[in-house]
Every structure is written in structure tokens, then in C-alpha cells.
Amino acid sequence: MHLDQQQALRELHGDYAPLLWRFVMRLVHDRAQAEDVVQETLLRAWQHPEVLTREPNALRAWLFTVARNLVIDDWRSARHRHEFGTVQLPETPDYDQTERVLDAWLVGDALESLSPDHREVIRQAYFGGKDTASIAEALEIPEGTVKSRLHYGLRALRLALEERGVSG
Incomplete structure (x- = not known):
């Protein structure tokens, strides 16, 4: 040029x-x-x-x-x-929640197989977010008993999950 x-x-x-x-x-x-x-x-x-x-x-x-x-x-x-603009972004796809729901169902079913005492300390510790002292105070039992129930309750929960086909 x-x-x-x-x-x-x-x-x-x-x-x-x-x-x-x-x-x-x-x-x-x-x-x-x-x-x-x-x-x-x-x-x-x-x-x-x-x-x-x-x-x-x-x-x-x-x-x-x-x-x-x-x-x-x-x-x-x-x-x-065939193409058009939009001010809003398309909704983001949700991940398939099926596995999460099935896991929750399996854990809930396994928890039901535990004794009420073991189930209660696990529920308060893991689902309620409480420490052993708070659980002991709420259930009016010694802290050592809470620790023992957590230990044996989690062991029984692991066995119950394995029986249901969950390997960990």
C-alpha cells in the first residue's frame, strides 16, 4: 500500500x-x-x-x-x-444428587440398627456438632461414657455400613 x-x-x-x-x-x-x-x-x-x-x-x-x-x-x-443473546447466564447444572441421597439413606438405616444410647451420642457429636463435654452435660452422663459410646457406636456403625455394601 x-x-x-x-x-x-x-x-x-x-x-x-x-x-x-x-x-x-x-x-x-x-x-x-x-x-x-x-x-x-x-x-x-x-x-x-x-x-x-x-x-x-x-x-x-x-x-x-x-x-x-x-x-x-x-x-x-x-x-x-439460531443464536440469541441473554442478559442472564444459563443455570448451572446441578450434579446428580442420587449418590448423596443414597448415602444419606444408607447411613440413616445403619444408624437405626445401633442401640439408642450409641445412636444418640453419634447424632449429637456428628450431626449436632457438640463436643464430649456438651454431650455429657445434655445426657447427664460422664464424659468417659460419652467417649466410650462414641468409640463403640462408630465401630458398630462401620460394621453396619459394611453389611449394606459400603466399604470404607
Whole structure:
């Protein structure tokens, strides 16, 4: 490209890019798409240097016609018919909760097989988040008894889960 062609293209961009962008924005209401259309319009002018020799009104008409046709072509395209923008992101897929539900059911069933004393200390410790002192106070038993029930209760729970096919 010759120096005078480069200068002509710079002037073309400076003179018409803002006008074309505003025109295309009124048609598409999308900044990125408007910028793409303006760039493509100016690229086509560069590919047809004879356009640059036209009088200003004819040049302007040619540029606006090319921009309008690019927008119309995009509207008619398969991409436009089958794709659409949205402000909201699609919902994120939830992971399959089946295994979690089955695990909860297995643990609940195994807990039911324990003695009420063992089941209660495990429930308060693991599901209630209490420490041994709080459990001892709530059940009115010594802390040592709570520790013993937790130990034997968890061992019985592990065996009950293994009987149900859960390996750990």
C-alpha cells in the first residue's frame, strides 16, 4: 500500500468510523457487533480503493449502504436465527444428587440398627456438632461414657455400613 493510500484510509477512518458506528448502533444495539460492522465496512473500502476517489456524498452513501447490508446479512444468517443473546447466564447444572441421597439413606438405616444410647451420642457429636463435654452435660452422663459410646457406636456403625455394601 502506498503512503498516499495509507493516509487516505486514515482519513476515511477518522472521518467516517464514528458516524458509521452511531448508525450501526441504532440498528443492532450491540457495541461489539457495531464495531465489527464498522471494521468490515472500512475493510471493504480498503479492498475497493476506487471508492476513495468518489465525491464525499457518494463515498458516504457507499459506506452507509455497505454497513446496512452487513447488518441485514447478519440478521438473515443462520447464526442470527439460531443464536440469541441473554442478559442472564444459563443455570448451572446441578450434579446428580442420587449418590448423596443414597448415602444419606444408607447411613440413616445403619444408624437405626445401633442401640439408642450409641445412636444418640453419634447424632449429637456428628450431626449436632457438640463436643464430649456438651454431650455429657445434655445426657447427664460422664464424659468417659460419652467417649466410650462414641468409640463403640462408630465401630458398630462401620460394621453396619459394611453389611449394606459400603466399604470404607
